[in-house]
Amino acid sequence: MSLDDERNDGLYGGSGETRTRLPEGEGGGQDGYGGGRRSGRSSSRSLVTVVGVVVVLIAAIAFANRGGEGSSSGGGGGDGKKAGADPTAATGEQPVDGKTAGIPSGFAKSEQGVQSAASNYAVALVSADILKPARRTQIVRQIFVPDKVDELEQQFSKTYSKEFLTKVGLDANGNSAPGETYVSRTLPVGTKTTAYADSSATVQVWCTGAFGTAGQKTTNPVSNDWFTMTFKLRWSGGDWKVERYSSKDGPSPVNGDNKVSTADEIAKAVQEYGGFTYAR
Template identity: 60%
Template sequence: MTSGDDQSYTDYGGDTGHTRTRLPETDPYGGAPRRGPHRSSSRSLITVVGVVVLLIAAIAFANRGDHSSTDGSASKGSQPHTSPTAATGTRPVETKSGGIPSGFAHTEQGAESAAANYSVVLVSADILRPSRRTEIISQVFVPDQQAALTNKFDKAYSKQFLSNIGLDANGNAPVGHTYVSRTAPLGTKTTSYSDSTASVEVWCTGVFGMAGNDSTNPVTSDWFTLTLQLQWSGGDWKVSSFSQKDGPAPVPGDDKASSADQMSKAVEEYGGFTYAR
């Protein structure tokens, strides 16, 4: 496996015991990201990580400055290009279809908001459930790709694949277990934009695996970047294709792993967000 290569197929983590959820190699639509371990228990990293944290805090403080103005706002042209996901003041979408945010603005910011929210959906536990998958494909993808994608996703997330990661044919975890697949976008970058199409990269982190006392696929974290090709279709941004690659990933921390019960409760008790650019 070559780090950083685009990945677009589905397999199981073999001897590692970690899930790698991808679509078939010939599929141009990509798949959920690699779900491999990135944690380290090395105590030798404490000093380095501590210095990095302090350095980041110092830089943030130095650059904070006084951003007040008479009207409390800044024009779009004054925003630094080095911070493409700085807050814009644009309100997030207020509508959802099938539980998925919808009604994004017909702007570059709207495309970035759509890409961030769609990334969360495409790498969620719901995509593994056949009944929910159909709704997701219908909501997220352009109409002329939905039939083909339904077939591709169904083949990728087959009964055998679900069994390999400990789920039944309906994508449900065993009693006493919780399957975790939750993604958090950290930033977006538009690489091309027009009134009808956009290409947006979404830098993400997430937690993936089975929470349970006897789980052989424990919950681990991962870092990856999704690239979504969007089209303006039916009055909203929709995905025409997507792909993913590893990283960028930070130096692993030295956090103490939580128990399976703590992970299960976190998934149940902490809701997700609607992301706005």
């Protein structure tokens, strides 16, 4: 997301699910006589079906156990990829152990490691903390390559000016008014590496999130958004750092039919539910 594209006004999008269920009774097995009578052949077929299910179940358990053993070894980027694996599935890279300035740090120098870094940086850069001047300085110095820090601190300060903060209902320190809770939660949905070399990479992070102000009198209610962030990262000082990033809308699913929660419920959820350290 570029600095000019911050999404604290007019948020949109949603999540939806499509459930498919066969009509009741379809394939029920009744014969032409209207009854549920079972012949010797149907009993045999039932037995074969049960045995087949058991065999498949045993094979599935064995495969899962074998996969668990392989992923428990942690390690490098190449070993985590398995032929035929779903590209959106977790690949087994272990999460980082530590944080710096409250942000996960110490990512592996691998394709998995750079995807993990980009995911966690997306969360930090589109968080409520980025609007707090003191916290923003820590975030910028931790996430970006050293030669970009001073320039970006000035750009962020200009973008998140006092006028901007007032527009979204925050004071000069990025705090919401009494009785209100400003919400900016980003959740990575998936990652994709579009370029990778030994010391540089480009990663796209598909995100959703909740943004706005939870309060009885707010003019900027919390809604959700879908967007994709593109990061250009460089290996610097023993970790992945951001050189630049941008954002575009979508992909966005159809809005669901979820019941809208009250402002108090949203504020309570933000206060009670913590975030995650994301690993590919």
